[in-house]
Amino acid sequence: MPDNRVFVGDLTRKEFRERMEQGVIQAAVVPTAATEQHNEHLEMIHDSLHVTHMAEHAARRLHPKVVVATPITIGVSEHWMTHVGTLTARPEIFCEYVYDVCNSLKRAGVKNILILNGHGGNVKPIMRRIDEYREKLGVNLRFNSYWDVYDPDLVKEVMENDRLPGHADEFETSTMLVLDPNRVHTADIDNDAAALGSREKGEKLIEPAVAGVASILEKMIAGEEVDRPPVTFGADGRIHMITGDPV
Numbered sequence: 726m727p728d729n730r731v732f733v734g735d736l737t738r739k740e741f742r743e744r745m746e747q748g749v750i751q752a753a754v755v756p757t758a759a760t761e762q763h764n765e766h767l768e769m770i771h772d773s774l775h776v777t778h779m780a781e782h783a784a785r786r787l788h789p790k791v792v793v794a795t796p797i798t799i800g801v802s803e804h805w806m807t808h809v810g811t812l813t814a815r816p817e818i819f820c821e822y823v824y825d826v827c828n829s830l831k832r833a834g835v836k837n838i839l840i841l842n843g844h845g846g847n848v849k850p851i852m853r854r855i856d857e858y859r860e861k862l863g864v865n866l867r868f869n870s871y872w873d874v875y876d877p878d879l880v881k882e883v884m885e886n887d888r889l890p891g892h893a894d895e896f897e898t899s900t901m902l903v904l905d906p907n908r909v910h911t912a913d914i915d916n917d918a919a920a921l922g923s924r925e926k927g928e929k930l931i932e933p934a935v936a937g938v939a940s941i942l943e944k945m946i947a948g949e950e951v952d953r954p955p956v957t958f959g960a961d962g963r964i965h966m967i968t969g970d971p972v
C-alpha cells in the first residue's frame with residue numbers, strides 16, 4: 726500500500742526527523758474547529774470533521790511535502806453556550822494554544838504553516854493576532870477557513886440560499902450528506918435553510934474546497950502571494966470580508 730500518511734501523529738519521530746533533515750516536509754497545516762451545537766440535526770463534531778477532511782485530503786495531494794498537525798477541535802463558541810453540550814475556550818486561550826502548536830512546528834524547522842479553520846467563531850480572534858504571531862514565529866504563516874477558497878460563481882450556481890458557511894443550514898447539511906450521511910439526523914431537520922441541503926450540492930462543494938486548500942499550500946511552498954482573504958458568503962449574494970478589526 727502506498728504511504729499517504731499526512732498526520733504528524735501517524736509518523737514516528739524517526740520518520741518525521743528524517744523527512745525534515747532531507748527537506749521533504751515543506752509545509753504544515755494546523756486545523757482549527759469547534760465542538761458546538763449544530764441545530765437539532767447535525768452532530769457537534771461537524772466543523773472538526775470537515776476541516777480535518779479538507780486538511781487531510783489537500784495534504785495528500787502534496788504528499789509527502791505537507792503534514793497535518795493534530796486538529797484543535799475546541800474553539801471559540803461562547804455564543805452557543807446556551808445550547809448545552811457546546812464546548813468553548815476563551816479567545817485568548819484558544820489563540821495561544823494555536824500559537825504553541827505553530828511554534829512547535831517552527832521549532833521542528835517547518836517554514837510554511839497554514840492555520841486552516843472550520844469554525845466561524847475562531848476567525849476574528851485569530852485575525853486579531855495573526856500579524857503578531859507571524860512576526861514572532863518568523864515563518865510564512867497564514868490563516869484561512871476552508872470556505873475562503875470558493876469561487877463566488879460556484880457558490881451562486883450550487884447554493885439556493887447563498888449563505889456560506891452559515892450554521893447547520895444548506896451548506897453544512899449538504900457537505901455532511903457526502904462526508905458521512907449517518908451524521909445527518911434528517912428526521913430532526915427543523916428549518917427551511919437546512920432542508921435545502923442535498924448530497925448533489927455537497928458533492929459539488931467538497932472537491933473545490935480540497936483543491937483550493939491544496940493550491941494555497943502549493944503557493945506557500947513556492948513562496949508565491951496568496952490572494953485569499955477570510956470571507957463569508959452572505960444570503961444577500963454578497964461576499965463579506967472578515968478582519969480582526971472591532972465592528
Ligand SMILES: [Zn+2]
Binds near residue numbers: 843891892893897
Ligand atoms: Zn459549523
